[in-house]
Amino acid sequence: MSPELLAATVAAVRHAGARMMTRYSTESRQPGLPELLAHLRANDAAVVEVLRPALTEALPSAGWLDDEHGSGPMDGGRWWLIDPVGGNVNAAHGMPDWNIGVSLVQDGRPVLAVVYFPVLDEMFTATAGGGAFRDGEPLRISAKTALNGALVGTGQAQPGQAPELAERMAASVVAMSKAALQVRISVPVSHQLAQVAAGRMDLHWQFDNVRAHAAGVLLVQEAGGVVTTLDGTPWELASRSYLASAPGLHAAALDVLTGRP
Structure with missing residues (x-):
């Protein structure tokens, strides 16, 4: 995976995170389910509006899926898989644990991942065979055995x-x-x-x-x-x-x- 594509993806996700931060408030509350669902849809749309043109420009040949609840097999080739606002319901209730998530899948295997936590300003990245990082520092799994x-x-x-x-x-x-x-x-x-x-x-x-x-x-x-x-x-x-x-x-x-x- 080229460093240029990873950098372009990180930039797009960071931009989308900044867009969501203009919508996010610790005082955010909706009076009922219809208002909550409308707010969730608007959050997702705001993020996709930023991500789709940027990622399409970065890799025009890749397909696009932003259904965060989609499951099952998918066609071959390269696909952007987008979770526009992971933990959207948390963001809508003013909590900080939400993120912007993007992966690039090639022939059914993820080859690039970017997960950004805007409130904490933490950027997690990984490429297949290239390691995983948080803000450029290598990630290491737990050493626990019990x-x-x-x-x-x-x-x-x-x-x-x-x-x-x-x-x-x-x-x-x-x-x-x-x-x-x-x-x-x-x-x-x-x-x-x-x-x-x-x-x-x-x-x-x-x-x-x-x-x-x-x-x-x-x-x-x-x-x-x-x-x-x-x-x-x-x-x-x-x-x-x-x-x-x-x-x-x-x-x-x-x-x-x-x-x-």
């Missing part, structure tokens, strides 16, 4: 989860709460994956994988983490589930999440 000292997490990727999925997620939280030091249940998922890549958290698991997670997954992989499905098979863009973990915790976490003794 779950009893681990900060772990999961979250809701898609709204309107089926009852069976919600119950499975709840059961996994109970199981992991008995094994790990602390379990976080929060959005955006990309936030947790970036923290795993930075060694601030130790692992993240997901039952409802969506394609927009690709940026966070690449960050974890390039920081030295292990990412598989919950069956232990290699992660793919269309996988239904995954565990992104420090290497020393991965096997034990899989045992907990799958109910193995």
Whole structure:
């Protein structure tokens, strides 16, 4: 991946973050669901309005997907996958944990990732085979080897989860709460994956994988983490589930999440 393309992507994402900061307020509150949904859509539109022309100019041959809840296989070639405002609902409620997320996927594999946290002014980047970085400094995954000292997490990727999925997620939280030091249940998922890549958290698991997670997954992989499905098979863009973990915790976490003794 060329340094010029990464630089152009970072510039576009930083510009989009600045655009969102003009809309963001710690006092932000909407009186009801219709107003909240309209605000979320307007946030996404404001970011896409900045990102799409900039990224299209940087790589005109790439396709475009900005459905952050999209899942399943996709056509070959190169695609920009955009999560315009990861944690949009947090931003709309005046909380600081939201981000702008972009990944470039080539033939079903993420090859470039940029995740920017405007409130903290932290820029996470990764390229396939080129490592992962925060503000230019290399990221290193956690060195922990025991779950009893681990900060772990999961979250809701898609709204309107089926009852069976919600119950499975709840059961996994109970199981992991008995094994790990602390379990976080929060959005955006990309936030947790970036923290795993930075060694601030130790692992993240997901039952409802969506394609927009690709940026966070690449960050974890390039920081030295292990990412598989919950069956232990290699992660793919269309996988239904995954565990992104420090290497020393991965096997034990899989045992907990799958109910193995």
